[in-house]
Amino acid sequence: MMTPAETTKPRPTDEIVDVLIIGSGASGAAAAWSLADTRMRILCLEQGDWIAPTDFPTNGRDWEARRYTDFAITPNRRGRETDYPVNDDASVMKVANFNGVGGGTVLYTAHFPRMHPSDFRVRTLDGVADDWPVDYWTLERFFAENDRMMGVAGLAGDPAYPAHQPTMPPVPLGKSGARMAAATNRLGWHWWPSDIAVATREYDGRAPCINLGNCTPGCAQGAKASVDITYWPQALRAGVELRSRCRVREITTNAQGMASGVVYYDPTGRERFQPAEVVILAANGVGTPRLLLNSVSSRFPTGLANSSGLVGKNLMMHPWPQVRGYVEEEVDGDRAPQTVMWGKEFYETDKARGFVRGYTLQYSRGTGPVNEAVMSMEAGRLPWGVDHHRVYRTLLYRRLQVGIACEDLPEERNRVTLDPLLKDSHGIPAPKISYTISENTAAMMEHGIARATEILEAAGAKNIYTSRTTLNYPGHLLGTARMGTDPARSVVNEWGRSHDVKNLFIIDGSIWVTSGGVNPTSTIQALALYIADSMKQRLANLFD
Amino acid sequence: MQLELTEGEVRDFRRLAGIILPASSEYDTPGAADPAIFDDILRSLGQDLDAVRRALASLAARAGGAFAGLDDAAAEVMGLGFMETGGADAMTLGRSVLQCYYRDDRVMRALGLTPRPPYPLGHTLEDGDFGLLDAVRGRPRMWRDVDRAEAQRR
Numbered sequence: 277m278m279t280p281a282e283t284t285k286p287r288p289t290d291e292i293v294d295v296l297i298i299g300s301g302a303s304g305a306a307a308a309w310s311l312a313d314t315r316m317r318i319l320c321l322e323q324g325d326w327i328a329p330t331d332f333p334t335n336g337r338d339w340e341a342r343r344y345t346d347f348a349i350t351p352n353r354r355g356r357e358t359d360y361p362v363n364d365d366a367s368v369m370k371v372a373n374f375n376g377v378g379g380g381t382v383l384y385t386a387h388f389p390r391m392h393p394s395d396f397r398v399r400t401l402d403g404v405a406d407d408w409p410v411d412y413w414t415l416e417r418f419f420a421e422n423d424r425m426m427g428v429a430g431l432a433g434d435p436a437y438p439a440h441q442p443t444m445p446p447v448p449l450g451k452s453g454a455r456m457a458a459a460t461n462r463l464g465w466h467w468w469p470s471d472i473a474v475a476t477r478e479y480d481g482r483a484p485c486i487n488l489g490n491c492t493p494g495c496a497q498g499a500k501a502s503v504d505i506t507y508w509p510q511a512l513r514a515g516v517e518l519r520s521r522c523r524v525r526e527i528t529t530n531a532q533g534m535a536s537g538v539v540y541y542d543p544t545g546r547e548r549f550q551p552a553e554v555v556i557l558a559a560n561g562v563g564t565p566r567l568l569l570n571s572v573s574s575r576f577p578t579g580l581a582n583s584s585g586l587v588g589k590n591l592m593m594h595p596w597p598q599v600r601g602y603v604e605e606e607v608d609g610d611r612a613p614q615t616v617m618w619g620k621e622f623y624e625t626d627k628a629r630g631f632v633r634g635y636t637l638q639y640s641r642g643t644g645p646v647n648e649a650v651m652s653m654e655a656g657r658l659p660w661g662v663d664h665h666r667v668y669r670t671l672l673y674r675r676l677q678v679g680i681a682c683e684d685l686p687e688e689r690n691r692v693t694l695d696p697l698l699k700d701s702h703g704i705p706a707p708k709i710s711y712t713i714s715e716n717t718a719a720m721m722e723h724g725i726a727r728a729t730e731i732l733e734a735a736g737a738k739n740i741y742t743s744r745t746t747l748n749y750p751g752h753l754l755g756t757a758r759m760g761t762d763p764a765r766s767v768v769n770e771w772g773r774s775h776d777v778k779n780l781f782i783i784d785g786s787i788w789v790t791s792g793g794v795n796p797t798s799t800i801q802a803l804a805l806y807i808a809d810s811m812k813q814r815l816a817n818l819f820d
Numbered sequence: 821m822q823l824e825l826t827e828g829e830v831r832d833f834r835r836l837a838g839i840i841l842p843a844s845s846e847y848d849t850p851g852a853a854d855p856a857i858f859d860d861i862l863r864s865l866g867q868d869l870d871a872v873r874r875a876l877a878s879l880a881a882r883a884g885g886a887f888a889g890l891d892d893a894a895a896e897v898m899g900l901g902f903m904e905t906g907g908a909d910a911m912t913l914g915r916s917v918l919q920c921y922y923r924d925d926r927v928m929r930a931l932g933l934t935p936r937p938p939y940p941l942g943h944t945l946e947d948g949d950f951g952l953l954d955a956v957r958g959r960p961r962m963w964r965d966v967d968r969a970e971a972q973r974r
Contacts, residue, residue: 334938338864341919345866355867394964401964413971431953436962449948457952466956486942496939611943624964645922645931650915660840660903660914661896665847672931 287539289549293319293517296538296552298524298567301379302797303783303804304558305503305511306422310808312514314815320516321540321550323523324358324376326504332494339490340646347493349383350751351375358521360700360707362562367711369593371562372751377520378504380560384797385492386473386500387615388428389636390419391799393438394624395792398685402625402632404716405685408789409761409770410806412438418805422798423471425510426501427479430471436620444476447485452608452641452676453616459734465621465727467639471798473501474613480506489610490644525704526571527555527580527780534819535580535780541702554811554818556781558804561591561753564786565692566707568757581757581774581782586767588693590686590755592791595713597721597744599728600677601737602670609673610644619678622727623793631719633683635793637728642675655741676737680724683793684717686755752796757786771814772807778819783807824869825862829876831888834858836879837917839899849930852917857927860920868916875909878902 294316297304308320333339333347344353349372351359362371374383393412398405416438423443430442446469449457453469460467474491475482485499498505512518521543528549530536537551557564565588571580579587619637622629643651652658652671659667684690690711698706713721725742732740760766763775768787774780783804785796792799811818825833838853850857865872879887879902890898903910921927928935 332939336937337923337935338919339937341864341923344915344919353867392963393966393968397966401966411967411971413967433957435956435959438963438968446950448945449950449952450945451948454948454952457948461952461955466959466962468953468956469950486940487945488938488942490938497942608945611938612945620962624962645928645933646919649918649922653914653918654911661900662842662844664841665844665849669847669931 287547287549289551292537292551292553293317294552295319295554295556296321296550297556297558298538299379299558299560299563299784300377300503300508300518301558301560301784302381302503302800304379304556305507306425306801306804307556307558307783307808308516309425309507309511309514310805311811312511312516314812315515318516319550319552320518321522321524321538322377322518322520323360324356324374325520326377327382327494329496329498332496334488334490334494334496340644343493343647347383349492357701360704361698362706363695363698363708367709368713369595369711370751371709371753373560373562373753377508377518378502381502381797382494382504383492385615385795386613387638387795388426388430388471388473388798389618389794390437390440390471390802391792391794392623395790398633398790404632405790406760406765409759410803415799415802415806418802418809419798421805422801426473426506426801427475427482428471428473428501429476431469434468436466436468436623442471444479446470447472447474447476447613447616449616450608450612450641451605453639455603455607455735456639456676456678456731457617459731460619462734463730465619467617467619470615470618470638472613472615473797475499475501485613487612489612489614491613523700523702523704524567525702527567528571529573529575529580529777533575533777535777545702554779554781556783557786558784561756561785562692562707562709564782564784565756566694569694570705576776581767581776581780583776584764584767586758586765588756589688589691590758591690591692591709591711592684592686592752592754592788593711594752594754594791595682595684595717595721597680597682597725597742598677599680599725599732599740599742600675601732601735601740602674603676603735603737604674606673607676608641609675610642610647612641614640616641622724629723631716631723633685633716633720633793635683635720635724636681637724637731638679638681640677640679642673642677645672648672648675655743657739657741676732676735678728678731680721680728681793681795682717682720682724683791685714686758686790687714692756752785752791754785754788754791754796757782758789759787760789771810772803781807781811825873825876828886829873830862832876832880832886833872835888835895836899836902837861839896840903840914841917841921847930850924850926852921854924857921857924860924861917864920865916868912871909871912872916875906875913878906878909
């Protein structure tokens with residue numbers, strides 16, 4: 277029987293391009309911009325739409341309710357026509373993504389920590405998982421380049437990081453930050469104003485933050501650095517072509533085992549073929565393995581680039597418990613960027629704690645009127661009936677919260693596969709994720725919850741409670757096409773090229789070897805810039 | 821599939837909304853059964869419609885018929901009890917009420933808030949005391965220094 281890749285039914289064929297990028301999010305945008313100076317013909321196919329600033333929820337009175345509908349962080353709830361479903365029944369965490377120009381950067385908090393140097397050497401330092409085939413110092417100039425492109429607010433001098441200079445002044449501490457900072461000082465622990473990809477002054481044509489809050493579901497002011505307003509305008513001006521509403525079904529290969537292009541559906545739903553000399557996958561840690569597993573042929577019967585059998589395996593999602601409490605005075609609520617500072621006291625390994633690796637404490641402000649009511653209702657803290665109004669007034673704008681960004685280590689049982697039944701609106705098999713939390717990570721979570729509780733107690737908070745895993749928290753998508761030097765133990769090499777298919781590159785979070793205890797966007801983009809630079813250095817012999 | 825609630829379901833829902841979020845003279849705030857608020861709730865059900873319908877069916881089953889037909893005391897006990905024990909569908913119903921209630925102009929004003937979207941006016945945020953960082957600035961390096969020497973040789 278012919279496989280989908282081998283079928284020859286007539287379909288329109290587009291003009292061949294030099295480089296085809298699948299996905300316009302954090303990594304795809306960075307690579308497109310970087311490669312544009314080669315003057316190659318570069319095309320990006322994006323399954324979602326451009327989102328206009330006027331579309332974002334903070335323009336309207338229903339701005340909070342839309343977090344539960346068309347701007348929900350999980351595609352299964354959002355259910356846009358441009359989304360694909362994900363079977364997450366076998367996962368304790370839910371997928372966070374956005375399918376549109378800018379990808380996940382449209383729907384992220386813009387918290388912008390880098391991985392630490394030790395994160396790239398976990399086998400050497402801590403005897404677990406694997407070392408990365410690259411290191412912090414190789415990526416350092418790409419971190420800096422990415423900071424300039426995105427625009428990062430922060431403060432130099434953090435003793436928890438190698439020296440670096442954020443491009444703008446930090447986001448204000450506000451009442452919430454100052455209160456939690458003073459509490460952390462009383463405990464003698466580290467904290468520092470977070471690097472946040474939000475413009476605190478005019479930056480590269482972007483208006484400064486005016487504290488709309490509610491940053492995650494998009495910034496109407498354009499102060500939050502999503503790549504649709506940072507990298508893409510420059511990449512488009514440099515000649516890169518971006519086609520939205522084009523969903524790729526599979527990557528095709530030729531008789532030599534090289535990628536020959538992709539089959540995709542255009543905005544009218546018509547199936548087309550786009551030939552390409554080089555294919556770059558930038559579809560995130562679920563979308564990328566889904567596409568590879570859907571690209572089967574007689575030569576690649578278990579999916580493209582999957583001779584190692586590792587495509588889809590080692591999914592890491594960053595378990596992220598939240599500890600919340602309430603103070604008597606009114607604090608910032610949601611009237612500012614949500615994240616204010618990070619704490620690195622427990623980031624580096626100390627085996628006396630009963631686990632290896634560590635976590636970031638992420639200090640956040642509160643939330644808005646609807647979300648406070650809904651979350652407190654769900655937690656059983658806000659009663660129904662006549663007492664509702666009194667209790668609500670003790671909660672609104674009085675919340676402080678500390679998240680625990682835990683590093684989960686790669687485990688092959690945590691994986692992305694293809695669901696045998698579920699399909700997207702084009703009939704393409706949908707991904708299924710299976711994910712459980714390991715003993716090491718569970719111990720780390722409990723340690724972090726206890727420390728976060730101490731901080732909130734020191735800040736004078738009462739009514740403290742913990743949410744261990746919740747629908748609306750990441751969900752980062754990492755590790756499912758890992759990089760490495762051994763083709764038997766990795767999918768791509770140390771500069772992102774598939775071991776099996778010499779003109780296929782992967783640049784998104786799939787290639788992560790371990791996850792670190794930080795939000796991944798900064799490092800995803802630094803890696804994408806590094807891989808693009810590596811390609812440019814090797815253009816004469818890219819496929820050798 | 822029915823695209824909106826039946827008249828009977830609407831009656832039960834309105835009765836329940838008025839019990840779980842009653843008007844308050846003490847706080848000068850309307851209840852969720854207020855016509856403008858309740859109409860907003862009905863209009864905004866969207867993808868929650870099926871869950872709300874299931875919740876109302878469960879409530880009606882407990883009432884042995886129309887929940888709206890119960891006397892005040894029985895309805896209050898049953899309605900509040902249902903919100904505690906009605907599971908995920910009751911939670912969804914509760915959220916559908918709250919997300920409209922806490923955007924009503926009168927409710928916002930009663931909370932001391934200006935009824936407006938965040939954009940374009942935004943909010944003012946005080947700087948906070950960055951002097952608190954003095955306790956951290958003097959700390960020795962915390963990150964583990966790996967690979968740097970090799971990188972410098974490259």
